[in-house]
C-alpha cells in the first residue's frame with residue numbers, strides 16, 4: 350500500500366470500490382489478473398487513468414508501477430488523457446468503409462471543426478477512428494461512449510450533436 | 520432436428536432461438552429447452568463419452584483455425600495435480616466477424632450451457648469468458664445470465680446436485696485485436712500486455728498460470744449442447760465429411776442484407792450471397808470476396824460457386840477462418856481497402872517479432888504512397904517482397920494475415936495497381 354501516499358485526493362478508490370476489488374481479486378488464480386477490471390473501475394470513477402491513479406492501483410494490487418504502465422499503454426481502451434464528454438468512435442475498417450464511414454468521419458470533422466483524434470474546445474466531443482467494432486452488418490458503426498449506433502447517417506450525427514449542444518441530452 | 524440447405528427450412532445449431540424475444544432470460548431460455556439435457560449429461564455421461572461424441576461430431580473450432588474440438592479436448596493431460604482452465608474466446612476482433620456478439624447478447628444461456636458441459640468433460644473448476652472491451656452491453660447481458668444461472672444452481676457448487684462444481688467469470692479485454700490469439704488472450708487474462716507466446720508448449724499442456732488450458736471460440740462452445748443432446752453422429756451427418764455441421768457466416772460489405780446466417784457447411788457462396796443476403800448492391804457478380812475475415816486471401820468472381828467448407832475454400836486459395844465474408848462489388852476501391860487493412864495490421868501488431876513490426880509499417884507506408892499517386896514500379900516490387908517475407912517467420916499468424924490483402928491485390932488486380940501508378944509506371 351506504500352504507493353498510496355502518492356495518490357492525489359480525488360484519485361483514491363472509495364471504500365466500497367476497495368471492497369469490490371477484493372472480491373474481483375478472488376475470481377482469479379493471481380491478483381495481477383484483476384488489473385484490467387480495476388483499470389476499468391478507475392476510468393469509470395476518475396474519467397481517465399492518470400499517473401497518480403496508476404501508482405495508487407499498483408499499491409492496491411501489490412504490483413510494480415511498470416506492470417501497470419505496460420498494460421495501460423498496450424490497450425487502446427485505457428486512456429491516460431481526458432476525452433470530450435461524448436467520445437464518438439467511428440469504425441472505418443472494411444465493412445464500414447465500404448458503406449460510407451470515411452464520408453461520415455469527414456462530415457463529422459467538418460461539423461465539429463476538429464480533426465479525428467481531437468476534442469472540441471468546449472470539451473463536449475472527441476472524434477476517434479477505431480478498428481472493426483464487431484458489428485459490421487450495421488455499417489457504418491459509431492460508438493457513443495461505448496453504446497453502439499448502427500447504420501449511422503450524417504443526419505443522425507447532426508441530430509445527436511444538436512441535441513447535446515441544446516442541452517436536450519446530458 | 521433436420522438440416523436442409525433451403526433458407527426457409529434450415530434448422531440451426533447455434534441460432535435456433537436467436538430471434539426469440541427475451542431469450543436472454545433464464546425463464547424464456549428454459550421454455551425453449553435450455554439446460555433440459557444438462558442433468559442427463561451430468562448424471563449419465565463420462566468425460567470420455569463426451570470427448571468421444573465431440574470427436575464423432577467432427578466439429579472444428581469456429582474461431583479461425585478450424586482445429587477439431589474433440590481432439591483438442593483429448594490433448595488435455597489428466598491428473599497433473601494442477602487445475603484445468605476453460606477459456607471462452609469472445610474477443611471477436613477479426614474485421615468482418617460479428618457472430619459471437621449475437622450469441623452472447625441474444626442467447627447467453629446457450630454459451631453458458633456449452634461451457635458447463637465442456638467444463639464437466641475437462642474437469643474444470645474455473646472458467647472465463649474473455650470478451651472484447653467494446654462489447655460492454657454483451658458483457659452485461661452475459662453477467663446477468665450468469666447471475667441467474669448461479670441462482671438456479673446451474674453454476675457454482677455441486678451443479679444440480681451433482682459432484683461437479685464450476686465458476687464462470689466474464690473478463691473484458693480493452694481494445695487489442697491480438698488478444699484474440701489464444702496465447703495472447705492468456706497473457707492478457709493474467710493481467711499483462713497481450714503478446715503471443717511461443718508454441719509449444721501448447722495451452723492444453725501449459726496455459727493460464729502454467730496450467731492445462733482449453734481455449735475455444737464462442738460458437739464452438741455454443742455448439743456443444745446440440746451435439747451432446749442429438750449425438751455426434753447426428754452432427755456429422757450435416758454438411759459434408761471433414762466439414763460437418765452448420766456454420767455462422769457474418770456477411771458484410773456490398774450486399775443488400777448484411778447479417779449473420781447460420782447455414783449447413785457446403786452451402787455455396789452464391790447461395791449465401793444471393794438467397795440469404797439479397798444479392799449485391801451493384802452489379803451481379805462480386806469483384807472480391809474475402810471469405811474468412813480480413814486476414815484471409817481474397818477470392819474473386821471465379822470462385823462464386825465455391826462450397827462453404829474448410830477444404831473447398833482452402834482449395835480455392837484461401838481460408839474459411841471465422842466465416843466472416845466481406846463482399847465487394849465493382850464500385851470498391853481496392854487500393855484504399857488494402858491501405859486500410861494495412862493500417863489495421865500495423866496498429867494491431869504487438870511488436871515482438873521484427874518481420875511483423877517492421878513489415879506491417881512498411882506495407883502501410885508504401886501502399887499509402889502508391890494510393891496518393893506517388894508510387895513507382897519499384898514500390899510495387901517492394902510491396903510483394905516485403906509481404907512474402909513476413910509469413911512463417913513470426914510467433915503468431917498476424918503477420919501472415921497482414922500480408923494476405925497485399926498479395927491478393929497484386930495477384931488478382933495488377934491493373935488496379937497500375938492505374939494508381941499513372942505516369943510513374
Ligand SMILES: Cc1cc2nc3c(=O)[nH]c(=O)nc-3n(C[C@H](O)[C@H](O)[C@H](O)COP(=O)(O)O)c2cc1C
Pocket residue numbers: 579580581582583584585586588608609610611612613696697698699700701702734735736737739740915916917
Ligand atoms: C491474430 C489472431 C487473432 C485471433 N482472433 C480470434 C478471435 O477473435 N476469436 C477467436 O475465437 N479466435 C481467434 N483466433 C484464433 C485463436 O488463436 C484460437 O485458435 C481459437 O480461439 C481456438 O478456438 P476454437 O478451436 O474453438 O476455434 C485468432 C488467431 C490469431 C492468430
Ligand code: SF4
Pocket residue numbers: 697714715867868869870871872873875876913914915916917918
Ligand atoms: S506476428 Fe506480430 S502480432 Fe504476432 S507475435 Fe509477432 S509481432 Fe506480435
Ligand code: FES
Pocket residue numbers: 440441442443444445446480481482483484485488489490614615616
Ligand atoms: S468494419 Fe465496422 S464494425 Fe466491422
